[in-house]
Amino acid sequence: MVAPIIITAAPIMCAFHNVMLPSQNYGTKKGIKQGLGVKRGSCGGLQIKANAQNHHNGDDKISKVVSKSSIRQNFTIRSYEVDANGIASVETLMNYFQGSMIYHGKTLGAYNDVAGTTKEMIKRNLVWVYSEMQVLTYRYPKWDDVVEVETWVSTAGMNAVRFNWIMRDFKTNQVLNTASSVSVLMNKLTRRLSKMPEEIRRELESYLVNSRIIIEDDHKKIPKLDDTTADYICTGLRPQWSDIDVNFHVNNAKYISWILEGIPESILMNYELSSMSLKFKRECKIDSKLQSLAEVCSDNNNSNNNVEYNHMVRFENGVEILRGRTKWRSKLTHNFDIFNHVPEASIKDL
Amino acid sequence: MVAPIIITAAPIMCAFHNVMLPSQNYGTKKGIKQGLGVKRGSCGGLQIKANAQNHHNGDDKISKVVSKSSIRQNFTIRSYEVDANGIASVETLMNYFQGSMIYHGKTLGAYNDVAGTTKEMIKRNLVWVYSEMQVLTYRYPKWDDVVEVETWVSTAGMNAVRFNWIMRDFKTNQVLNTASSVSVLMNKLTRRLSKMPEEIRRELESYLVNSRIIIEDDHKKIPKLDDTTADYICTGLRPQWSDIDVNFHVNNAKYISWILEGIPESILMNYELSSMSLKFKRECKIDSKLQSLAEVCSDNNNSNNNVEYNHMVRFENGVEILRGRTKWRSKLTHNFDIFNHVPEASIKDL
Numbered sequence: 069m070v071a072p073i074i075i076t077a078a079p080i081m082c083a084f085h086n087v088m089l090p091s092q093n094y095g096t097k098k099g100i101k102q103g104l105g106v107k108r109g110s111c112g113g114l115q116i117k118a119n120a121q122n123h124h125n126g127d128d129k130i131s132k133v134v135s136k137s138s139i140r141q142n143f144t145i146r147s148y149e150v151d152a153n154g155i156a157s158v159e160t161l162m163n164y165f166q167g168s169m170i171y172h173g174k175t176l177g178a179y180n181d182v183a184g185t186t187k188e189m190i191k192r193n194l195v196w197v198y199s200e201m202q203v204l205t206y207r208y209p210k211w212d213d214v215v216e217v218e219t220w221v222s223t224a225g226m227n228a229v230r231f232n233w234i235m236r237d238f239k240t241n242q243v244l245n246t247a248s249s250v251s252v253l254m255n256k257l258t259r260r261l262s263k264m265p266e267e268i269r270r271e272l273e274s275y276l277v278n279s280r281i282i283i284e285d286d287h288k289k290i291p292k293l294d295d296t297t298a299d300y301i302c303t304g305l306r307p308q309w310s311d312i313d314v315n316f317h318v319n320n321a322k323y324i325s326w327i328l329e330g331i332p333e334s335i336l337m338n339y340e341l342s343s344m345s346l347k348f349k350r351e352c353k354i355d356s357k358l359q360s361l362a363e364v365c366s367d368n369n370n371s372n373n374n375v376e377y378n379h380m381v382r383f384e385n386g387v388e389i390l391r392g393r394t395k396w397r398s399k400l401t402h403n404f405d406i407f408n409h410v411p412e413a414s415i416k417d418l
Numbered sequence: 419m420v421a422p423i424i425i426t427a428a429p430i431m432c433a434f435h436n437v438m439l440p441s442q443n444y445g446t447k448k449g450i451k452q453g454l455g456v457k458r459g460s461c462g463g464l465q466i467k468a469n470a471q472n473h474h475n476g477d478d479k480i481s482k483v484v485s486k487s488s489i490r491q492n493f494t495i496r497s498y499e500v501d502a503n504g505i506a507s508v509e510t511l512m513n514y515f516q517g518s519m520i521y522h523g524k525t526l527g528a529y530n531d532v533a534g535t536t537k538e539m540i541k542r543n544l545v546w547v548y549s550e551m552q553v554l555t556y557r558y559p560k561w562d563d564v565v566e567v568e569t570w571v572s573t574a575g576m577n578a579v580r581f582n583w584i585m586r587d588f589k590t591n592q593v594l595n596t597a598s599s600v601s602v603l604m605n606k607l608t609r610r611l612s613k614m615p616e617e618i619r620r621e622l623e624s625y626l627v628n629s630r631i632i633i634e635d636d637h638k639k640i641p642k643l644d645d646t647t648a649d650y651i652c653t654g655l656r657p658q659w660s661d662i663d664v665n666f667h668v669n670n671a672k673y674i675s676w677i678l679e680g681i682p683e684s685i686l687m688n689y690e691l692s693s694m695s696l697k698f699k700r701e702c703k704i705d706s707k708l709q710s711l712a713e714v715c716s717d718n719n720n721s722n723n724n725v726e727y728n729h730m731v732r733f734e735n736g737v738e739i740l741r742g743r744t745k746w747r748s749k750l751t752h753n754f755d756i757f758n759h760v761p762e763a764s765i766k767d768l
Contacts, residue, residue: 147520148513148669152662159660163498170497304654309686310509310675312502319498325660333704336659354683 137277138220139175141168142238145213153399155208156215158328158341159321162203165233165247166320168217172231176275188267189253196251197261198320199228201346202283205245207237208340214238220277227264228252229272232282248283286345290391291363293380298361302329303384305358312354323348326381327392330360339375339396346392357384365393373398487627488570489525491518492588495563503749505558506565508678508691509671512553515583515597516670518567522581526625538617539603546601547611548670549578551696552633555595557587558690564588570627577614578602579622582632598633636695640741641713643730648711652679653734655708662704673698676731677742680710689725689746696742707734715743723748 143164151157173185185195209215216238224230233247253262295301311322323346328336352358358381365376379392493514501507523535535545559565566588574580583597603612645651661672673696678686702708708731715726729742 146513147517148671150663151660157660163496167497304656305658306654308655308675309678309683310501310507313500321498325658328659333659 135277136176137275138218139168139172140216140218141171142214142216143167145209145211145215147211150211152337153208153340155210155340156213158203158205158324158344161205161235161245161247162201162321162324163319164215164217164235165219165231165249168219168233169231172219172221186268186271188265188271192262192265192268193255193257194253194262194268195256196229197254198249198348199252200250200286200348201247201320201344202249202286203245203247203341203344204283205340205342207242207244209235209237209244215244220280221272222276222278222281224250227262229276232277232280234282246282286393288345288393290345290347290378290393292388292391293361293363293378294386297363298380299364300330300332300362302326302360305329305360305381306356307352307354307358309354318352318354323381323390326358326360327362327379327390327394330362330379330381331377331394335375335396339398341394342374342397343395344392345394346390348390349388352383352389358382358389359384485627486526487625488568489518489522490566490568491521492564492566493517495559495561495565497561500561502687503558503690505560505690506563508553508555508674508694511555511585511595511597512551512671512674513669514565514567514585515569515581515599518569518583519581522569522571536618536621538615538621542612542615542618543606544603544612544618545606546579547604548599548698549602550600550636550698551597551670551694552599552636553595553597553691553694554633555690555692557592557594559585559587559594565594570630571622572626572628572631574600577612579626582627582630584632596632636743638695638743640695640697640728640743642738642741643711643713643728644736647713648730649714650680650682650712652676652710655679655710655731656706657702657704657708659704668702668704673731673740676708676710677712677729677740677744680712680729680731681727681744685725685746689748691744692724692747693745694742695744696740698740699738702733702739708732708739709734 145156145160149156149160149163151160189195214237216236218234218236220232222230222232228250231249231251235244235246236242237244253264253268254260255262291297305326307318307322311318313319324344327344361380361382363378365378366374375396375398377394377396379390379394381389381392383389495506495510499506499510499513501510539545564587566586568584568586570582572580572582578600581599581601585594585596586592587594603614603618604610605612641647655676657668657672661668663669674694677694711730711732713728715728716724725746725748727744727746729740729744731739731742733739
């Protein structure tokens with residue numbers, strides 16, 4: 069369970085801080101994932117039709133308030149946001165999702181502050197934290213490209229919500245990637261997870277869009293790696309001052325950097341990430357020393373030339389921080405007409 | 419000498435790669451700094467009056483082409499660009515300078531590609547590299563603030579140029595910080611510095627604005643630190659995949675992160691950087707292991723409650739990568755009406 073939305077002047081979707089799952093609140097983790105009996109249905113959807121709203125004279129622009137529940141925000145890929153492959157890094161995508169999620173609440177007025185917290189959440193010292201994150205990428209934007217990120221929220225059981233994102237090429241409207249996170253409530257004082265109080269559920273109700281599920285839950289279990297099962301172990305990792313936010317949390321995008329550290333450079337150079345599934349367990353502190361483990365699940369001898377890894381980031385003492393699975397496609401076989409990569413079923417929903 | 423402007427599809431002002439100063443080209447380093455007899459004079463300045471040009475529908479916006487030689491570009495401080503103090507990090511400022519420098523050439527048409535290289539530079543395989551960087555900060559913007567970065571170029575001797583920046587609060591027009599870099603030419607194949615050929619000088623001539631010097635050369639020598647003179651030594655630093663750009667260069671902003679690693683956390687929390695002077699020596703590679711050394715030059719017992727450090731980032735074998743000097747002002751005594759902090763002499767030039 070990771071990534072509290074911070075609650076001070078400069079909020080950042082950040083990393084989880086020793087959060088314990090209180091059994092008296094949740095019963096089991098499985099209970100959260102299974103939705104605890106809540107049906108997914110359509111709600112929200114009042115059309116505001118406020119296209120091309122430019123909220124200020126700056127460079128981050130809300131291009132559309134699509135409905136009461138959904139906004140679209142433009143980002144230009146800045147020169148320092150591309151990676152060694154010359155395309156927007158995965159960390160950059162995660163940062164855009166975070167930024168757009170914060171604007172979602174601010175723009176729609178659903179939340180009471182810039183951290184995505186409602187009035188009732190503030191009363192109870194509750195903040196959102198990511199527990200899971202899934203990303204599917206079809207094409208990566210490059211420097212100076214403009215992307216439009218659409219953001220909305222749906223339910224994910226009695227005690228969780230799903231933040232959902234579609235990133236499109238602004239010029240062509242082509243879908244570049246989709247992402248979805250399961251976020252739960254955490255008490256920022258006790259650092260323990262919390263049930264969702266009825267008052268908060270009511271506050272959010274009219275902003276939820278449950279008819280647009282873009283990524284189904286990834287139920288495939290990610291194994292816990294150890295020294296015997298890992299093919300690569302990268303040691304000596306640690307957060308730096310520049311990685312932490314105002315609450316001394318490590319920005320969630322940094323976790324992706326650590327995952328990438330566990331992968332051979334030849335893969336990072338010749339392949340590109342096609343999907344990623346993360347399960348956040350706990351947060352590290354500024355003085356933590358970390359290790360990134362990776363296990364090869366398939367190699368490039370398979371027919372489609374793809375590669376798959378399991379991951380774990382852990383403290384040096386072995387306690388795990390996150391588990392993940394990444395899939396990579398060879399750049400050599402990559403067709404840059406991205407619609408060839410978008411599954412037919414997904415297109416209908418977008 | 420550091421930070422080549424990369425020359426491929428996705429340019430980044432990045433870090434210098436084992437560049438040797440060829441004595442046959444320069445004579446002495448001192449020769450570069452003293453300008454080799456070139457007088458600073460005014461040139462350029464054709465008024466284009468193309469205010470509020472928005473070059474695309476994205477979020478990075480050229481707000482003004484001030485003259486043939488100067489542009490202003492807006493940036494919104496994104497949620498993931500603030501540091502633990504809740505304000506734009508120094509790395510963010512450096513990134514904006516880099517981004518704006520690249521847009522300068524692209525917008526004015528002075529350069530032939532997105533890396534800030536002219537036609538004659540491309541013919542000769544030459545790129546710009548930072549050799550020095552000075553930054554003066556008066557106030558740091560916070561999340562969602564819009565800043566306007568003005569960029570122009572002036573001469574700095576026979577073989578160098580100066581990229582200059584003023585960052586203003588877009589709403590109030592108040593000056594937030596100023597910066598200036600000395601950049602020299604490097605052959606990207608031989609990795610050696612080069613004289614500026616006459617053809618390149620002629621290409622740049624009409625774009626130079628030598629009447630607007632905002633930061634004078636910092637001639638105060640920064641001492642070379644070692645284990646006996648350093649007060650703090652931070653070891654075990656190394657670049658990560660996410661720090662490198664398409665040319666396998668470390669982004670220049672990362673060097674700032676390493677400097678900050680050498681400073682006690684209590685300073686980073688309670689003080690803010692008021693000025694920084696860097697002398698780049700050489701670049702590190704992706705597999706380099708680094709150390710960040712800091713020496714206290716003054717402490718908070720002085721009358722104005724400021725702190726000053728000397729810095730060195732070096733390889734583990736002692737070979738230095740950069741030297742720097744940073745000055746910090748106590749946040750407790752900081753007056754957020756920034757014009758109280760801008761020296762009268764500077765205001766006149768801005």
